[in-house]
Amino acid sequence: MELALYDQTIHQLQELLQSKQLSSVELTNQVLNRIDQVEPQIGAFITECRDLALSQAAAADQMLAKGEGGPLCGIPLSIKDVLCTKGVRTTCGSKILEPFVPPYDATVITRLKEQGAVMVGKVSMDEFAMGSANENCAYGTPKNPWNTNHICGGSSGGSAASVASGECIASLGSDTGGSVRQPASHCGVVGMKPTYGRVSRFGLLAFASSLDQIGPLTKDVRDCAMMLNAIGGYDPKDSTSVKESMPDFTATLSSGLSGMRIGIPKEYFSEGLDQEVRAAVENGISLLRQAGAEIIEVSLPHTEYGIAAYYIIAPAEASSNLARYDGVKYGFRNQDASTLLEMYKTSRSQGFGPEVKRRIILGTYALSSGYYDAYYKKASQVRTKIVEDYQRAFTACDALVSPVTPTPAWRLGDKADDPLAAYLSDAMTICTNLAGLPAMSLPCGFSTAGLPIGFQIQGPHFQEGTLLKIAFALEQALGISQRRPPIST
Ligand code: GLN
Numbered sequence: 001m002e003l004a005l006y007d008q009t010i011h012q013l014q015e016l017l018q019s020k021q022l023s024s025v026e027l028t029n030q031v032l033n034r035i036d037q038v039e040p041q042i043g044a045f046i047t048e049c050r051d052l053a054l055s056q057a058a059a060a061d062q063m064l065a066k067g068e069g070g071p072l073c074g075i076p077l078s079i080k081d082v083l084c085t086k087g088v089r090t091t092c093g094s095k096i097l098e099p100f101v102p103p104y105d106a107t108v109i110t111r112l113k114e115q116g117a118v119m120v121g122k123v124s125m126d127e128f129a130m131g132s133a134n135e136n137c138a139y140g141t142p143k144n145p146w147n148t149n150h151i152c153g154g155s156s157g158g159s160a161a162s163v164a165s166g167e168c169i170a171s172l173g174s175d176t177g178g179s180v181r182q183p184a185s186h187c188g189v190v191g192m193k194p195t196y197g198r199v200s201r202f203g204l205l206a207f208a209s210s211l212d213q214i215g216p217l218t219k220d221v222r223d224c225a226m227m228l229n230a231i232g233g234y235d236p237k238d239s240t241s242v243k244e245s246m247p248d249f250t251a252t253l254s255s256g257l258s259g260m261r262i263g264i265p266k267e268y269f270s271e272g273l274d275q276e277v278r279a280a281v282e283n284g285i286s287l288l289r290q291a292g293a294e295i296i297e298v299s300l301p302h303t304e305y306g307i308a309a310y311y312i313i314a315p316a317e318a319s320s321n322l323a324r325y326d327g328v329k330y331g332f333r334n335q336d337a338s339t340l341l342e343m344y345k346t347s348r349s350q351g352f353g354p355e356v357k358r359r360i361i362l363g364t365y366a367l368s369s370g371y372y373d374a375y376y377k378k379a380s381q382v383r384t385k386i387v388e389d390y391q392r393a394f395t396a397c398d399a400l401v402s403p404v405t406p407t408p409a410w411r412l413g414d415k416a417d418d419p420l421a422a423y424l425s426d427a428m429t430i431c432t433n434l435a436g437l438p439a440m441s442l443p444c445g446f447s448t449a450g451l452p453i454g455f456q457i458q459g460p461h462f463q464e465g466t467l468l469k470i471a472f473a474l475e476q477a478l479g480i481s482q483r484r485p486p487i488s489t
């Protein structure tokens with residue numbers, strides 16, 4: 001069956017655009033119509049930018065006519081509302097930033113604009129990217145396009161839901177402990193968290209600066225490689241971005257798996273794993289074996305301490321990063337306060353939502369003198385152990401494969417009152433960030449209830465090319481990358 005334009009991939013549409021069979025204005029209008037049709041059920045957007053999108057599309061058509069622009073020229077994208085976009089409201093899913101309109105673009109946005117990409121809007125997220133279900137957003141909760149009674153995953157939930165439902169062709173999200181990979185897994189799309197330092201964080205509103213990384217969400221693996229090509233590379237504006245060479249990630253996709261050693265970390269297949277998730281991931285592993293990879297078992301013994309360490313380190317960094325939202329320079333201010341202290345207190349207590357407050361309290365406590373050694377220092381030591389686990393594993397194999405989440409997407413509201421239960425869903429994604437490694441998720445099957453199941457691939461620093469190659473081989477073997485959710489309109 002021929003896919004509608006809004007359901008197609010970047011590389012399919014790029015061909016149509018560059019051969020002038022399609023204009024970006026036509027494509028953008030189709031995507032905007034799709035948003036009109038499905039947004040009432042899905043709710044992925046915080047801010048739509050229709051006029052901007054159409055003017056960017058017209059400019060892209062001119063670039064295309066002159067043979068200019070990059071591979072993303074004319075492609076409609078959505079952007080997680082954590083990235084600064086010049087002249088377009090940026091909320092970070094929070095009331096505390098209202099009415100912030102950034103005076104500058106994040107570096108990744110500048111790079112997309114240079115290519116001639118089109119931005120259809122800013123999409124939903126958990127407030128300050130804190131969450132795994134996108135139920136912590138001050139502007140409503142997006143729904144899973146495969147079943148709107150279920151969560152779409154978080155914190156880049158709007159990105160994943162908008163890609164899956166054809167409300168954009170691809171998106172950018174951010175991943176501090178799994179926030180690109182989890183929603184990608186739950187919505188049946190491809191998502192990547194690049195190596196820490198691969199993609200500039202300039203203009204990314206900070207959650208936990210030693211863990212945050214921007215990454216693409218796309219409809220297939222080739223699109224993921226194209227997006228990484230566009231956004232990756234050194235940026236003098238981010239002192240943690242690395243001067244590592246940027247290969248063309250699309251060039252090696254189909255170079256095959258022979259000679260490749262793939263590790264199965266046994267800790268990721270423990271008893272709590274949902275049986276359908278286990279079966280789908282094991283099927284993926286056997287397909288990789290058939291494709292020529294050697295499969296070996298490895299151990300990452302400190303995985304079980306990942307959640308405990310992360311939920312000290314991330315809140316500690318957040319408590320410091322979020323201190324800037326004090327009602328003084330920008331964002332929300334309680335105008336009724338009569339003293340400076342009252343203004344600080346009430347602006348912050350009215351502006352932040354409950355999960356963000358919980359993290360600020362946790363992080364401030366963990367960093368307070370007298371507790372620092374017991375919590376932050378200990379967590380940092382565990383972090384080193386986790387890094388060493390990976391170093392050891394990568395002497396035996398080129399990449400690690402596993403599930404992304406222990407279960408498929410749960411029902412809306414199921415864990416909303418139980419933060420600890422939600423934190424546990426991060427068990428398989430968090431250690432990657434603690435070690436700064438690249439990882440990705442791609443769809444590997446569906447539960448009997450029709451919900452997507454994701455397959456995770458983690459690799460050594462700066463080996464995104466290896467991950468993409470494995471993902472591409474699996475995607476070819478599975479043959480499910482053209483499936484789209486059955487959204488009734
Ligand atoms: N679920 C994790 C958290 O709430 C990770 C979020 C993220 O990656 N931004 O902190």
